[in-house]
Amino acid sequence: MIQQHQVSRIEWVADSCWLLQAISEEFSRTKPFQGLTIGTAIHLEPKTVALLMTLRAGGANLVATGNLNSTQPATVEYLKRQGIVVIGEQTTDARAHRDFIDTLLDRQPDLLLDNGGALFVRVAERPYKNLLGGTEETTSGRRRLAPMPEVIALPILVINDSPIKQFAENRHAVGQSLFESYMRFTNRSTNGKRVTVFGYGACGKGTATCFRNAHSNVSVVDVDPVTALEAHLDGFSTPLRSDAIASADVIITVTGFADIVTAADLPLFKDGVILFNGGHFPSEIDVEGIKSVAPLKAVDTYANDGIETLLLGDGRKIHILGGGHMANLAGPRPLGNSIESMDLGFALQARCLERVAGGKLDHTSCVVPVPADIDAQVASGYLDLNR
Numbered sequence: 001m002i003q004q005h006q007v008s009r010i011e012w013v014a015d016s017c018w019l020l021q022a023i024s025e026e027f028s029r030t031k032p033f034q035g036l037t038i039g040t041a042i043h044l045e046p047k048t049v050a051l052l053m054t055l056r057a058g059g060a061n062l063v064a065t066g067n068l069n070s071t072q073p074a075t076v077e078y079l080k081r082q083g084i085v086v087i088g089e090q091t092t093d094a095r096a097h098r099d100f101i102d103t104l105l106d107r108q109p110d111l112l113l114d115n116g117g118a119l120f121v122r123v124a125e126r127p128y129k130n131l132l133g134g135t136e137e138t139t140s141g142r143r144r145l146a147p148m149p150e151v152i153a154l155p156i157l158v159i160n161d162s163p164i165k166q167f168a169e170n171r172h173a174v175g176q177s178l179f180e181s182y183m184r185f186t187n188r189s190t191n192g193k194r195v196t197v198f199g200y201g202a203c204g205k206g207t208a209t210c211f212r213n214a215h216s217n218v219s220v221v222d223v224d225p226v227t228a229l230e231a232h233l234d235g236f237s238t239p240l241r242s243d244a245i246a247s248a249d250v251i252i253t254v255t256g257f258a259d260i261v262t263a264a265d266l267p268l269f270k271d272g273v274i275l276f277n278g279g280h281f282p283s284e285i286d287v288e289g290i291k292s293v294a295p296l297k298a299v300d301t302y303a304n305d306g307i308e309t310l311l312l313g314d315g316r317k318i319h320i321l322g323g324g325h326m327a328n329l330a331g332p333r334p335l336g337n338s339i340e341s342m343d344l345g346f347a348l349q350a351r352c353l354e355r356v357a358g359g360k361l362d363h364t365s366c367v368v369p370v371p372a373d374i375d376a377q378v379a380s381g382y383l384d385l386n387r
């Protein structure tokens, strides 16, 4: 008799995270976090469960909260069932999110795992004694924390700045995942579409490449002329910003900066343009600004599909996906980046937190890249498991 089991996505993900499985096994022997509490503010979705369970295997007590918009209720329920303290719930309200961050810091965790800088920016305002340091996952977080090493004065290793994170997640996985998001939200074809990508960093490179591979006609806009030249030499069109907007059927922002596409661009938009964002913060497309300035006849909301259509007075339509939130973690069945890319990134997280917990780093390691020996260890581990 063959046994039939109902298995959840959380278990599918755990089963696919080979690196984290190997690290968990090691951590359950070495217990690098025994007696320590780790506070985390990262998307609460199935892949982060695999990371959190690895840290717990290493002896950590965990207090977790999410980021804006991306918290998944099934993940929260699962974590709570595992005895992990979860603060807050799914919200798009920035003030509510700030309160969750404060409630987490009230517990004075010994280590912090930050994603976007929310925890450490607040620590700079309200420091506490037992904090050893921690990690920051993203470009956006690094940018917020970089000006304040004297204020924070604790080791913070920036996962984003590992070459592995850059190519495995930002370039390959974000590109695939934003492409998948476009298809998932719209169910429209990419063939022959004119797609404009704002930002040609690692995420923009992957995104532009994935849409080109899917037979779109891709233009790139980057404020840095050197980066724009790179896009040009990579074979993308690099028109003037206004031409790139006016010709686009699809506009994607992946810069990490606010107000990349705003109400000032309204006269340029083509009828039926689709706008969506892949950058960390929902401010890259100024959705509220566009709505408040545009002469709107109506707003159609396809609630379960995460699409909003603005019907302008002059008859044009503008479609916005996921309310301008990171599209790969918004809308229907948001799966985020591929499991393998997150397994790699989270292996870096686990090893970096282990390094900070070891107590050998000091304030001179505040907002610095992942140590090269950790990159080498994680890369070798992945290759060994995939040969």
Ligand SMILES: NC(=O)c1ccc[n+]([C@@H]2O[C@H](COP(=O)([O-])OP(=O)(O)OC[C@H]3O[C@@H](n4cnc5c(N)ncnc54)[C@H](O)[C@@H]3O)[C@@H](O)[C@H]2O)c1
Residues within 6 Å of the ligand: 138, 139, 140, 141, 169, 170, 174, 198, 199, 200, 201, 202, 203, 204, 221, 222, 223, 224, 227, 254, 255, 256, 257, 260, 278, 279, 280, 281, 326, 327, 328, 337
């Ligand atoms: N969606 C995801 O799953 C995911 C994953 C990783 C990172 N991110 C986020 O994506 C964003 C980009 O990350 P990255 O690693 O590619 O960053 P990056 O710093 O490598 O690249 C950003 C690029 O945007 C350009 N830029 C800045 N302002 C611009 C403007 N006004 N117009 C056009 N270009 C502009 C910069 O010159 C730079 O080349 C960040 O917010 C990051 O946190 C998202």
